[in-house]
Amino acid sequence: MKFCNICKINVNTTKSYCPLCNQTLKGESDSLPDPFPENIMPVRKIENLNKKILLFSMLFVIISLLIVNLVLYNGVFWCIIPIISVLYAWFIIRLGILSKTNTAFKILVLTTILILLLCLIGIVLNDFKWVIEYATPFLLVACSFAIGLIVLIKRIEWREYLFYLLSIAILGFAPIVFYYTKLIVVVWPALINALCSALIILGLFLFWSKPLKNEIQKRLHM
Numbered sequence: 126m127k128f129c130n131i132c133k134i135n136v137n138t139t140k141s142y143c144p145l146c147n148q149t150l151k152g153e154s155d156s157l158p159d160p161f162p163e164n165i166m167p168v169r170k171i172e173n174l175n176k177k178i179l180l181f182s183m184l185f186v187i188i189s190l191l192i193v194n195l196v197l198y199n200g201v202f203w204c205i206i207p208i209i210s211v212l213y214a215w216f217i218i219r220l221g222i223l224s225k226t227n228t229a230f231k232i233l234v235l236t237t238i239l240i241l242l243l244c245l246i247g248i249v250l251n252d253f254k255w256v257i258e259y260a261t262p263f264l265l266v267a268c269s270f271a272i273g274l275i276v277l278i279k280r281i282e283w284r285e286y287l288f289y290l291l292s293i294a295i296l297g298f299a300p301i302v303f304y305y306t307k308l309i310v311v312v313w314p315a316l317i318n319a320l321c322s323a324l325i326i327l328g329l330f331l332f333w334s335k336p337l338k339n340e341i342q343k344r345l346h347m
Contacts, residue, residue, distance in 0.1 A: 126152060127150035127151060127152040127153070128150065128151050128152050129143040129145070129146065129148060129150055129151075130148070130151065131143065131146045131148045132145050132146055136150055138150070179215065180215075183211055183212070183214075183215045186211050187208050187211055187212075190204040190207055190208055190211075191204055191208075202249070205245075205246070205249045206246055206249070209242045209245060209246055212242065213238065213239060213242050216235060216238050227285070228275055228279075229271075229272045229275040229276065229279075229285075229289055232268055232271050232272055232275070233268060233272065233292055236264055236265070236267075236268040239264060240256070240260070240261050240264055243256045243260050243261075244256050244257075254309070254310075257300075257303060257308055257309050258309045258310065258311045258314060258315075259311070259314055261300060262300045262314035262315050262317065262318035263314060263317075263318070265296045265297070265299070265300070265318050265322075266317065266318050266321045266322075268296060269293045269296050269297060269318075269321060269322050269325050270321065270325060272289050272292065272293060273289075273293065273325040273328065273329055276289050276329060277328075277329070277332055286329075289329075290326060290329060290330075293322050293325055293326055293329075294322065294326060296318075296322060297318055297319050297321070297322020297323060297325075297326075298319055298322070300314070300315030300318050300319070301315050301316075301319055303315065
C-alpha cells in the first residue's frame, strides 16, 4: 500500500499520486482493484467546421473593412484599428475557448498578443511611446496577477510552478530593462509592475514552499 507524506495516510491505489492532494505517493501498490478511478474531466468536442466558420467570418470582416476603407479612402487607413480588434477577438476565441492548453498559459499568450497588437496600433497612429510606457506595464501587472491567482487555486505540478514563477519574474522586470535601454522615459509604471511582480512571486513562494520543498527532496532522494 502506498503512503502520502502530505496527508499522512495510506492509499490503496495503482496510481502514483494522492487522490486528495495530488502529490506523489511513496511505496508499492497492492494487487487489489483500485478504489479511486481516474478523474477524467469531460472535454467538449469542437468540430473542425466551427473553427472553419470562425476563420471564414474573421477573413470576411477583415476583407470588408479593407474594401470599405479603399472605397471611402480619405488619406487615412482607419481600418487598421478595427482589423486589429477583430484579430485579437479571433485569438481570444481560438486560444482562450477552443484551445485545450493550460489557462495560465493562455493568459500569458493572449497578453503577449495584445501588447504586440497595441504596438502595431501605436505604429499606425505614429505614437508608440504610450504602448511601452503605460499600456504594457499595467497589462503585465494584470497578467502576472491572473497567473498567480490561477497557480494558487489550481493544483499544478512543480515544473509548471517554476515555469510560471520564471514567467512572472520576466514580465515584472522587462519594463525596467526598457528603461535602462532608453526605450522608455516614464519609469513609474515600470516600477509599479516590478513591485507587483515581486509581491506575487513572494506570495507564491510562501504558499508553495512546502509542496515545492517536498518535491525537490523526492527528486533528489533526500
